[in-house]
Amino acid sequence: MSEFKTVRGMRDFLPQDARTLRYVEAKTREVAELYGYREIVTPVVESYELLTAKAGDEIRSRMFTFKDLGKRQVALRPEFTASIARIVATTLRNEPKPFRLFCAGSVYRYDEPQKGRYREFWQSDYEIVGSNSAEADVEIILLTHRLMRAVGLWRFAFKIGHIGVLRGILSQEGLDEKVQNSVMQLMDKKRYEDAFDLLTDGGISKRAADVLRSLIEIKGNSPFETVEKIEACVKGYEKSAEAAANLRKILRLVVDSGCNIDITVDAGFARGLEYYTGLIFEVYVPEMGTALGGGGRYDRLIELFGGEPTPATGVAHGLDRIMLALQGERADTQTLKRAVTIIPLKEELRSEALRISEMLRNAGTPVEIEVMGRKIAKALEDADRRGVSHVVIVGERELKENAVVVRNLAKREQVVVKIEKLAKALMD
Ligand code: HAM
Numbered sequence: 324m325s326e327f328k329t330v331r332g333m334r335d336f337l338p339q340d341a342r343t344l345r346y347v348e349a350k351t352r353e354v355a356e357l358y359g360y361r362e363i364v365t366p367v368v369e370s371y372e373l374l375t376a377k378a379g380d381e382i383r384s385r386m387f388t389f390k391d392l393g394k395r396q397v398a399l400r401p402e403f404t405a406s407i408a409r410i411v412a413t414t415l416r417n418e419p420k421p422f423r424l425f426c427a428g429s430v431y432r433y434d435e436p437q438k439g440r441y442r443e444f445w446q447s448d449y450e451i452v453g454s455n456s457a458e459a460d461v462e463i464i465l466l467t468h469r470l471m472r473a474v475g476l477w478r479f480a481f482k483i484g485h486i487g488v489l490r491g492i493l494s495q496e497g498l499d500e501k502v503q504n505s506v507m508q509l510m511d512k513k514r515y516e517d518a519f520d521l522l523t524d525g526g527i528s529k530r531a532a533d534v535l536r537s538l539i540e541i542k543g544n545s546p547f548e549t550v551e552k553i554e555a556c557v558k559g560y561e562k563s564a565e566a567a568a569n570l571r572k573i574l575r576l577v578v579d580s581g582c583n584i585d586i587t588v589d590a591g592f593a594r595g596l597e598y599y600t601g602l603i604f605e606v607y608v609p610e611m612g613t614a615l616g617g618g619g620r621y622d623r624l625i626e627l628f629g630g631e632p633t634p635a636t637g638v639a640h641g642l643d644r645i646m647l648a649l650q651g652e653r654a655d656t657q658t659l660k661r662a663v664t665i666i667p668l669k670e671e672l673r674s675e676a677l678r679i680s681e682m683l684r685n686a687g688t689p690v691e692i693e694v695m696g697r698k699i700a701k702a703l704e705d706a707d708r709r710g711v712s713h714v715v716i717v718g719e720r721e722l723k724e725n726a727v728v729v730r731n732l733a734k735r736e737q738v739v740v741k742i743e744k745l746a747k748a749l750m751d
Contacts, residue, residue, distance in 0.1 A: 332434070332442025343649065344445060347642045350473045351427050351447035358466050360425035360449050365406040367429065371396040374405050377598035377624055380508055385433040387442075399431035402639060403448035404598070404621070411452050412630025420453025420633070427642075439613050439644050449618075450637035452625075457569060460602045460620055461576040463638045467606055467616055468584050470640060472750075475689065476608065476648055477712065479615065480585040483546075483573075483604040484592030486619070487566025488553060490600075492534060495560050496527040510593040515539060534560070539591035546574050549588040556590075566601070573602055583750070598624040602636065608648045615648060616640035663749055664706040666693040668718040676717045679727065679742060683715075686746035707732050713749055 329335060336344055355362060368391075375383045378401065388398035400406060403426040415422070427447045434440045449466060451459045464481065471479050489510070493503045502525045509518035522532060537556050543549030550571045557563035570588070577584055594603050594617060601620030608615060618638025625633040663683065667676035680690045691711070693702045699716065706714050716728040721739055729748060730737040740748045 330442075332436040334441060334443070340646070343646050344642060347474050347645050347649075348427050348445070348447070351470060351640065351642070352425075354466055354470045354473055355425035355447075355449065357469070358423065358449070358462065360423040360451075362425045362427070363407070363410065364428070365400070365403065365410070365426060367399055367431075368397050369400050369406055369409075371398045373409055373628070374398050374400060376405065376627060377596065377621075378402075378405070379504065379595045379597040381511075381595040382432060387431045387433060401432045402430055402596075403428075403446060404450065404596075404624070404637060404639070407448070407450050407452075407637075408621075408624045408628050408630075408635070411633060411635070412625050412628035416630060421451055421459070422453065423449070423451045425449050439611065439641075439647055441643060445642035446639045447642060448637065448639040450635055452635045453633055454636075455622065455634035457572045457576055459634075460573050460636050461580065463618055463636055464573075464577055464584070464604060465580060465582055467618075467638055467640065468582055471606065471615070471645075473687070474645055474649060476615075476645070478610075479606055479608050479648075480587065481604055481606050482587050482589050482592060483570070483602065484589050485566045485570040485601060486593065486599045486603050487569070487601055488538065488557060488563045488590060489535070489593065491563030491566055492531050492557065492560050493522075493527070494562060496525075496531045498522070498525050498527060504597050507593040507597070508595060510539075510591060511595045515591070541590045543588065546586045546588045547571070549590070550574065553588075553590045569601065594619065598627075604638075606640075608651070610651060611644070611648055613644060614641070615644045662689045662691055662711050663713045663715060664691045664693060664702070664711045665715045665717065666699060666702045666706075668699060668716060670696070672717045672719065672722070675722060679715065679717060679745070682742075683746055683749065688746055688749050703730070703732075715745065715749075 371388050374386065382401050386398045386401055388396065391397050407424055429443055430446050431443055433442055436442060449463065451462060490503060502521060506518045506521050519532065534556060538553065541549055541552045541556065543552055550567060554564065554567045557567060592603060598621040599619045600622045603619035605614040605617040616638055620636040622634040625635060665676045665680045667673045676692060680692045683690045703714060711732060714730045714732060716730060718728060721727050726739050726741050727745065728737050729740045
């Protein structure tokens with residue numbers, strides 16, 4: 324008998340990888356709890372019809388599908404959102420809104436296997452059902468930010484857009500929804516010229532084509548500047564203008580939340596899934612080039628499945644890719660630094676250093692404390708070697724003022740920070 328191997332695209336997780344996967348998964352659950360998302364467990368096998376309803380050609384063509392022994396056309400789930408929408412449209416139909424649901428598990432896509440792209444992979448999925456407010460969209464972004472931080476990633480960025488900006492123009496031009504979907508698929512792959520060929524065949528006006536071209540090229544120095552340019556560009560396209568205003572509102576709320584998030588607005592951004600109607604976003608680690616998570620608003624999917632018209636927004640994170648990003652972080656601690664080390668300047672200050680370290684851990688900051696009794700210069704050298712991002716130096720003079728010194732090892736800068744503001748200062 325020939326030697327057995329895993330099926331192409333499928334992997335074993337040996338103890339170390341299994342441990343990391345479960346660690347990341349445990350963090351996704353902690354975040355779910357922190358934001359009030361209740362976990363549900365849905366089947367791996369669902370009806371083909373359900374999963375393909377609004378999946379988009381890309382995912383549709385990559386589904387593991389087969390007839391079961393009862394001759395039903397079924398498929399392995401390529402994501403969770405369709406299953407959750409099914410539950411909302413049926414079993415949870417009468418549940419008071421809003422409610423928040425969370426899922427974690429394996430999903431399946433017949434993608435071309437490569438680093439970070441597998442045929443069986445793991446997602447955590449968060450959906451908030453019943454709210455059309457921008458706050459709900461912002462919550463999904465904030466919890467994604469928190470998850471990235473919770474697993475130990477410090478350098479990641481968000482790309483955001485609004486599907487309504489592009490669709491608003493296409494709808495006003497009377498373009499059929501099927502053609503719109505194909506255009507979005509091409510835009511998602513950055514195949515803009517093919518998208519424009521389709522648009523020309525679909526008979527859109529030269530003016531609309533020009534507006535779309537300028538939208539794709541918009542760049543701004545800040546997210547707000549980009550939105551301003553989008554607003555100027557779509558004048559006369561009512562739905563697109565509404566979408567841009569909604570995007571501005573979401574951005575404003577993210578900034579007002581006090582959470583320091585790295586965001587780029589991309590007007591030509593589209594996603595492969597067809598169900599989106601509003602905000603869309605992805606989160607990246609710049610070094611990796613692939614998304615660690617993505618999501619957005621889908622206000623019409625639940626009614627498509629026979630439920631009441633119900634607005635909803637959500638996100639899914641790729642746990643395998645988060646694991647890869649964590650490995651990268653360990654391998655390259657010079658560019659991706661994380662933990663904080665606390666160093667007391669004198670023996671008598673050790674209890675104060677312990678107290679501050681516990682306070683920071685309570686605030687969710689990973690902290691190591693100097694336990695070798697070394698002099699400051701040696702302790703700093705060691706922290707630098709281990710790729711620590713910040714050192715908190717507890718000294719007598721600053722303590723009298725209820726403060727400590729925070730030293731940024733990468734930038735070789737230091738500032739005095741009040742202890743009550745320390746956790747926040749270390750997050751930024
Ligand atoms: P998605 O962008 O298709 O969105 O997938 C979410 C994440 O799954 C991606 O950002 C990526 O990290 C990971 N992923 C996708 N394909 C693969 C693959 N072949 N191998 C490894 N990881 C992969 C959704 O699935 C939507 N259901 C998100 C959502 C929820 N939208 C609203 N609610």
